[in-house]
Amino acid sequence: MATQLLIYGQVEALNNKRHIDWSIKAGNNYNYAKKVNSVPLMAVEFSKAFEEYSIVFAGSGDELLPVVIMGVREDENLYVDQEGSWKANYVPAFIRRYPFVFASTDDGKTLTLCLDENYDGCNQEGLGERLFDADGEQTEYLGKVLDFLQDYQTHYKRTQLFCQALNELDLFEDMGAKFTLSSGEERSLTGFKVINREKLKALSQEALSTLMKNDGLELIYLHLHSMRNFNKVLERLPKQEENASEEVKELEAIE
Known part of the structure; x- marks a missing residue:
């Protein structure tokens, strides 16, 4: 699965000496994300992402986070076309914050705004x-960038707590997806976790009540519903690869 800074290259701390005369000309070209097959998704984004992406979980411990699957090969994003356009209605915030990112050397206690x-x-x-x-003061544009990244960081922490709660309830299982290309080649996608429905059903009334009160139960069902979208990812494969088998053969638990 993807790493946090996979789409970033030359990351430097933003400051009014090095970047005093720098400008950013934004566009709708997402070529910088063409080689990433998954990115983190914040819990607040589930309601916008679940119809177009498969939402799964990756990582372990405090690094466990929801991610959206965007390709079946490590270096391919099937949601970005040849012209660099994003082929979905919703673009994850992880992608939208580029080329800016917060960096930290003390476990998040101090955050430094950086630029690729x-x-x-x-x-x-x-x-x-x-x-x-000209006086070295941040512009209104940079102020909005900071607001966006600070908001992202807040939701990042909330998402971590959500994942920690699910982990403590022992709801996860390792999962893999098998599918077949038109060439007959079988492929598999592994390295992610999903919520086990039987474990969810077996939770105590108290645990279910807590999940319902903090909207965790809604997020779980959005995740489970999104699993149907594995086939939508396969439908985005190049034409020569998509014809023979457009459906995931099976999702299987990994022992």
Whole structure:
């Protein structure tokens, strides 16, 4: 599965000395995400993402997070076309925050706003939105960027707590998906976890009540409903690969 900074290249701390005359010309080109097959999804995004993506869980311990599956090969995102357009109505916030990201060297106690200087929209010709004004003060645009990333960080922490609660209830099981390409080649996608329905049904009334009160139960069912979208990912395979078998053969628990 994807790593947190997989779409980032030359990441540098943003400051008014190094970037005093830098601007960002944003666009609708997502080529920077063409080689990532999954990205983290915040819990607040489930209601917008579940109709178009499969939402699963990846990682372990405090690093366990929901992710959306966007491809069946490690270096392929089937939601970005040849022209760099995103082929879905909803774009995950992890993608939308690019080329900016928070970095930390003390377990999140101090966050530093960083910029991927390899982003095509970075320029020193005044194209797009400036990061700092002539006096070195942050612009309104940069202020909005900070607000977005701070909001993302808040939801990141809430999502971690949600996952920790599910883990403590022992609701997860390791899962894999098998499917067949038109060439007859069988492939599998592994390394993710899902909620086990039987374990969910076996929860105590108290645990279920707690999940319902904090909206956790709704998020669980959105996740389970989204599992039907594995086939939608396969439908995005190049034409020469999609014809023979457009359905996931099976989802199987991994011992």
